[in-house]
Amino acid sequence: MITAENLRKRYGSKTAVDGISFQLAPGKVTGFLGPNGSGKSTTMRMAVGLDKPTSGSVTIGGKSFPQHAAPLRTVGAVLDAGATHPGRTGRGHLQVLAATHKISKKRVDEVIELTGLGAASRKRIKSYSLGMNQRLGIAAALLGDPAVLIFDEPVNGLDPEGVRWVRSLARDMAAEGRTVFVSSHLMSEMSQTADHLIVLGQGRIIADAPIGQLLDSGEQRVLVRTEKPADLRRALGAEGVSIEQTDAETLEVTGLDARSIGRRALETQVVLHELTPQRSTLEDEYMKLTGEHVEYRSGGQEDRS
Structure with a gap:
């Protein structure tokens, strides 16, 4: 379990994390979302003792990270996949880490197999692609068979097969009763991986x-297709109902459910060729939540911060 209580981090005049509190339960994948600069990586770094909180606390299993006698057996983290000695082989890197915690060579072989490093584990790390570095980082995180896993952008640089593998790994680890904490900017991937979400905006929690x-909680929309869109518009027209025509035969209706639309179409003898509820996507809801909390915007976008 990971617990943050009034966690705050300042860098000079800049507040990176602004008094956040949360508790992550075992057996779930918790997704960590937020715009660039929102404080996600800083929070994860404080969790594993790489940054010291200005105030408040973050504990893992009831202790701060430095208090654990064998941290690799408690927490596995991937925060910077490139933080390795480029002259070592992948296997050599894992063997050095294993030696610090008296982890067997057999376990090194197991995580090499599990992460698909295979023959690449005998090559020097400086020859690794970004994706292979990610696999090595995940292998290192799994070495001690920890109860808590913290992954910061773990699919960065991976091909589609690798992305699917990380998704399955996270879900499998949670199913075994571990606490899995994953940050990502890929909304489609997070929607298939996470059970719970924490969203940060400018250092504060805006959703948990x-x-x-x-x-x-998103606005429910229904896609309707008919040869008589004008007739259907008149039948559905009412306060609180929004209707947008997307082509000659298609309407997107907000404010009425599919059953009500179908009933009104029947009453007015309008034939429907499609009646499909449109559930909000995670990207839709994320953009609504973070719209006022984006610190860095692309050129041409209105600055509302």
């Missing part, structure tokens, strides 16, 4: 809820 709850 099960992913299903966040998606269900």
